[in-house]
Amino acid sequence: MIDLLPVLIPLPVLLPLIGAGITLVLSKYTKAQNVVSIAILLAVMVIATVVLFGVDAHGPQVVAIGGWEPPAGIVLVADRLSALMLIVSSLVTLCVLVYALSQDANDDSNETPISVFNPSYLVLCAGIANSFLAGDLFNLYVGFEMFLVASYVLLTLGATAERIRAGVTYVIISLVSSVIFLTAIGIIYAATGTVNMAQLSERISDLPADVQMILHVLLLLGFGIKAAIFPLSFWLPDSYPTAPAPVTAVFAGLLTKVGIYAIIRTETLLFADSSLRVPLLIAAGLTMLVGILGAIAQSEIKRIVSFTLVSHIGYMLFGVALGTSVGLSAAIYYTLHHIIVQTALFLAIGLVEMRGGSTSTRSLGGLMVLSPVLTIMFFVPALNLSGIPPFSGFIGKVALFLAGFDDHAWLPTVLIVAGALTSLLTLYVIGRTFNLAFWRDPADVEEPNADLVDEFAERKKTLLAGKKWKSQIGVPPAMVVATSVIVIASIVLTVAAEPLWGMAERAAENLQTPLDYVSNVLGDES
Amino acid sequence: MSMPFVMVVAMGVLFAAGIYLMLERSLTRVLLGFILLGNGANLLIILTAGRGSVPLTDGKNLSTEGMSDPLPQALILTAIVITFAVTAFLLAMIYRSWRLMRADSLQDDDADLQVAITKVIDSEAEASTDYDDTEFGDEAESPIRGAVDLDDDGTPDEREEIAAEIDDAPNPAQADAIAEAVVDSQTDAHSANEAEAAEEATDAKEATDADVATDTEEAKDTNDAKGTKGDDA
Incomplete structure (x- = not known):
């Protein structure tokens, strides 16, 4: 099997790109497009699984693209962290694709031209995979650009006034982050004469401290905007909620985490003796608190959850900033947990929107009675997000707090308090949302929705008459299945916490020994 | 590695002008700013190769001595293509924004x-x-x-009723009559209070008048009249 691995590693990038081409050609045959897209993402998921087990057993794998050996050629490197991210992202992208396609098939509003959706979605998947596998700073930039350009298209699908408005902010902010990243690459090349991350790992530590600092800050700025770290997070709650539900789900789940992945990678590999620990810890604490306070002020569920997304990025950054083995393992575990939970929440909210006609807590009500299945699908990931035991959110937070205590310093202790507070406030926000949108009588809300009120009254009458009520989910079954799979996956994170935590620990060990990474990539040279 | 001074300055100017333009609210300016910024970054990358030398190789002498660094050229090609594609997309989006909202600014x-x-x-x-x-x-x-x-001007509901009555009155004379009747009824009920308040007001007014000493006789008359009215009541 070890011989097979080098062949498999480029495929998560290559297959979706080929798929994008095929679906573009097939743009008139919607069904064929859908079959191709689903088949390709399914294949990517299988490949990611094989790569994960292969890498876990045989150590990091390096593939020199086109036979050009590093450091001159481009390399793809799959270590445990990349493989873990790859498998989770392929699961998420597959489920969201199924969800999106069945939504499109049942949507008569004609707001989303399917022919554009499939190719750009596949390019997005290829870009994300490329970012996870890149062993070269410039290739990482190319991966970023691939998924960013695809995300511009997906965010402005249909080009309605509202989406264009949100899209303009999103595109400009992303462009600024890209230019900062590109500038950083230029300066790094000027300073070290290479963009290969393994070589950079050796050479950056030889640079003068002030030059190192400039490079470090520039890279963190570029990635920080993508990862939505306070104070670079203002754009996120503004632009994500207007996109179609599945698009928001995959953006919220994955795109910010690619930023976090890039931060983990550069912090451990390029700037292992980092001097920016304190600013990062402070940024992490502020991200948590400011994000969740923003969520409290909102009345739209999509915006509430977008703000909690910003807030919880703080936890991952906390783990990364600690830089210890436990801290990194916790950050990795928390990232995996957050990708799945955030996606599940946004998918569930998409279903709520379909069922109740809105996502505003000012007009929703009675969903608990009208659609118990939907309620469960929202409630489980919501509790998970706020860190209620025994869900994975709790495990991740406990691990982070333990890593913080291990540090025996006052700043991590302050962050633990901030983290606990954020967790409680998340619970408050989720509880309030649940009360308003799911528990209230729909007639009591500020802007009642006639359909919901009528249905609720009818339901009440049948109940009082002692008759049986045939509950209707009111959304396409494929969408429910796709959402359920993600919700179940979020529970699996708890059930399989031990092996997963073991994997995260081994991945963190990999990260703690950048020299192994270097010798893996550069071979005998080093 | 040596860099041509003029090019370094040009790069700095591109960056500065680009950032300045991107801070504008007008979208076309933001677009222009992005183009400048992107070109500044590209120029930065090509400058990292140092001074260029010609030609790369004549095909016979394959020594790398004196050759310009080919890697930044490969990087910049990719970066230029990306900048170009994104500029086209941004332009289309700004046009769409103009078509939909008739606004070339951030909403x-x-x-x-x-x-x-x-x-x-x-x-x-x-x-x-x-x-x-x-x-x-x-x-x-x-x-x-x-x-x-x-x-003592009635509860809010009563006040509203009175206001409505005045509004509904067919002619101004009648409206005045209603208003007067209301005032009368209120002053009748609480004459003591009213009178005291009116007297105080008059005293205060007179004091000011004396101080300023610019008021005409007429003004005093009105004040007196007010006072009388209060006394009468």
């Missing part, structure tokens, strides 16, 4: 504004139901039911 987020407005209304509503007190009685901005009538 505010309605949902954001709504949150801001909602909060103000909420806090006012809360204040009126929970905290409104007897300090202002029925003169409070949104008085509670049964508040004390502090200045």
